[in-house]
Amino acid sequence: MTFAKKALTLTALAAVAGGGVGVATAQSTNLNGAGATFPAPIYQRWFADLAASGGPKTNYQSVGSGAGIRQFVAGTVDFGATDEPITAAQAAKVKRGVVQFPAVGGTIAIAYNKPGCDLKLTQQQAADVFLGTINDWKQLKCGSGKITVAHRSDGSGTTYAFTNSLAAFSPTFKSKVGVGKSVNWPVGVGGKGNEGVAGVLSTTPGSIGYVNQSFVKGVLKAAAVQNKAGKFVKPDFKSGSAALNGITLDKDLAGEDPNPAGAQSYPISTLTWILAYKTGNGAKAADLREAFAFMLNNKSQGLADNLGYVPLRGDILKKAKAAIANVGS
Numbered sequence: 001m002t003f004a005k006k007a008l009t010l011t012a013l014a015a016v017a018g019g020g021v022g023v024a025t026a027q028s029t030n031l032n033g034a035g036a037t038f039p040a041p042i043y044q045r046w047f048a049d050l051a052a053s054g055g056p057k058t059n060y061q062s063v064g065s066g067a068g069i070r071q072f073v074a075g076t077v078d079f080g081a082t083d084e085p086i087t088a089a090q091a092a093k094v095k096r097g098v099v100q101f102p103a104v105g106g107t108i109a110i111a112y113n114k115p116g117c118d119l120k121l122t123q124q125q126a127a128d129v130f131l132g133t134i135n136d137w138k139q140l141k142c143g144s145g146k147i148t149v150a151h152r153s154d155g156s157g158t159t160y161a162f163t164n165s166l167a168a169f170s171p172t173f174k175s176k177v178g179v180g181k182s183v184n185w186p187v188g189v190g191g192k193g194n195e196g197v198a199g200v201l202s203t204t205p206g207s208i209g210y211v212n213q214s215f216v217k218g219v220l221k222a223a224a225v226q227n228k229a230g231k232f233v234k235p236d237f238k239s240g241s242a243a244l245n246g247i248t249l250d251k252d253l254a255g256e257d258p259n260p261a262g263a264q265s266y267p268i269s270t271l272t273w274i275l276a277y278k279t280g281n282g283a284k285a286a287d288l289r290e291a292f293a294f295m296l297n298n299k300s301q302g303l304a305d306n307l308g309y310v311p312l313r314g315d316i317l318k319k320a321k322a323a324i325a326n327v328g329s
Contacts, residue, residue: 030287034061035068035081037193038158038212039104039272042307043081043295050294056287064193066155066181072275078284080275083157084181085254097278101253101323102271103295105244105310107235108162109222110268111215112208113201117142119223120232123259123267126225127170129208131177132187137206150200150209153190155181161256161270162210168258169267210268213240214308229263239266240310247271249319269310276327285329292324 033043040062047058063071065082072080073093081103091098110126112119119142121129128134130149138144152159160181167174177183188209191197198215201207208223213235216222224232233239243265249255259267274292281288294300301311312320 030056031058031078031284031291032061033058033068033079033081033274034063034071034077035275036065036083036157036272037062037195038065038083038106038108038270039081039309040194041214042104042304042309045303045307046295046300047291049300050291053294055294056291058291062193062195064152064154065157065160069275078281078288079277081272082275083270083272084160085252085273086275091252094277096280098252099276099278099323099326100273101276101292101320102249102255102312102316103274103292103320104301104304104312105240105269105271106308107213107240107243107266107310108158108165108210108268108270109213109216109235110208110225111198111201111211111220111222113205113219114142114208114221115205115219117221119221120226121223122226123169126223127166127173130166130185130187130210131170131173135187145206148204148207149185149188150191150197150204150207151185151188152182152192152197152210154192156193157181157270157272158194158210158212159183161258162268164256164258165268212308216308225267227263227265227267228259228261229265231263233264233266235266235268237305237310239264240269241313243267243269244271244310244316245313247316249316253319253323255316271312271316278326279328281327281329283329285327288327289324292327293321296321296324 043060051057068080071077135147163179167179191200194211194215197209198211201209224234226232242262243260247255304311
């Protein structure tokens, strides 16, 4: 079995485990993508459904946004995926041109493993936990015991979006830690990918960390976080939609709001993007357009809520669909 066939089989298995309809068979791979772990569960489901319907077979490697952008810039994949829009400097290195569009939305949960605790965090408390200023559960009125912080160890768009919000919550966090795909965390242990952080949290009682909402399962719970309006809200479809609906996309279809207004908004919400090439796709161009259109159709977006994501709506979805036509041969 070739590497590509093994990778597709693993992807299909992951999709089936996540409720996908694909069958784990050793079929040849038509398209190869890599990047963000944040949307990996829904991407794997979509690609399994696409293959099962007779469409292109797609291998998606969940390696993190940083690695995904590097592979995209290097031209070693057919498409990339990232939770932080590509920068102008990075895009300038892509001679084939860049087509960037949002594929789905999601919320970043502050997940914790502390049975019996119903955690509510002010914005300052959220920042202080990850600064290490709050280091015992008694400071959060959740029993007692040392808090173990878990964070990403790899370059991550999830980390970018999370630190972007914490920096908006706290000037101290902004000055001491800052915003980025990789930052020097003052405290904590690292895990690779959303999967890795969720694994650390699940096996470490008294731990707290940040993951996409879809990874909050088993012993893990999501904290209610105070939003800009002063309300404590948990990450879900309703609060994520309220936060993301106010985002305005720029000419490159990038857009963010690290602390959205609105009483129903969950304050740590983000879009996630696909990166494709304008030219040089050759015979794969039609397959790429078909795959991207499938991701954005009503049925696929309709799966978002049940899988822990926020579907695209309105002007954001319209602009994303229009961008697909720019993926040429």
